Amino acid sequence: MSQFTLQFASILGGLAVIFGAFGAHALKKILSEEQLKSFETGVKYQMYHAIILLIIGFNFSLEIPSEKYMVYSFMLGIILFSFSIYGLVISSAKNKKLRFLGPITPLGGLFLIIGWCLLAYNVISLDC
Numbered sequence: 001m002s003q004f005t006l007q008f009a010s011i012l013g014g015l016a017v018i019f020g021a022f023g024a025h026a027l028k029k030i031l032s033e034e035q036l037k038s039f040e041t042g043v044k045y046q047m048y049h050a051i052i053l054l055i056i057g058f059n060f061s062l063e064i065p066s067e068k069y070m071v072y073s074f075m076l077g078i079i080l081f082s083f084s085i086y087g088l089v090i091s092s093a094k095n096k097k098l099r100f101l102g103p104i105t106p107l108g109g110l111f112l113i114i115g116w117c118l119l120a121y122n123v124i125s126l127d128c
Contacts, residue, residue, distance in 0.1 A: 001062035005071050009053035012078060016047035019086065027093070035089045042085035049078045049112060052119075060122065070118035073111045081108025 020043045023031075027039060053074055060067050084104040091098040 001068060001071070002057050002060070005053055005057035005062060008075060009050045009057060012046055012053070013050035016043050016050060019043050019046070027090075030093050031089065032093075035093060038085055039089045042082040042089075045112070046078055046082040049074055049115075052115075056119070066118055066125070067122055070115055070122055073115035073118060077108050077111030077113075077115055079108070080104050081112060084108060 020040070023036065023039045023043060028036060031039065053071065056062070056067075056071060056074070060070075062068060062071060084101040087098050087101045088105070091101075
């Protein structure tokens with residue numbers, strides 16, 4: 001599980017760099033300032049949480065259920081949150097806004113919050 005977490009985090013981190021460069025160069029010409037800010041928010045959250053997954057992968061055994069749920073929450077949260085933002089922004093720029101993605105973004109945020117809560121729980125449990 002730790003190896004999978006590290007691989008997943010590495011892929012997401014690399015993609016965040018690619019998406020960030022894509023947004024700063026290619027999309028800068030077609031997005032409004034507000035759309036660009038939204039896209040950058042998705043990239044930032046993706047990178048922050050890829051780093052957290054790397055830290056978790058190196059510091060937890062990921063053998064107990066609460067640790068696995070923590071990782072899955074972060075993974076699902078990143079995908080739902082960041083990728084729904086990318087979809088919303090790019091589709092909006094093409095005047096074909098994918099409105100069904102709107103409710104997915106806060107759901108992704110909820111999974112990120114759950115991941116942070118489980119991280120706190122697991123860190124506190126280490127002291128026992």
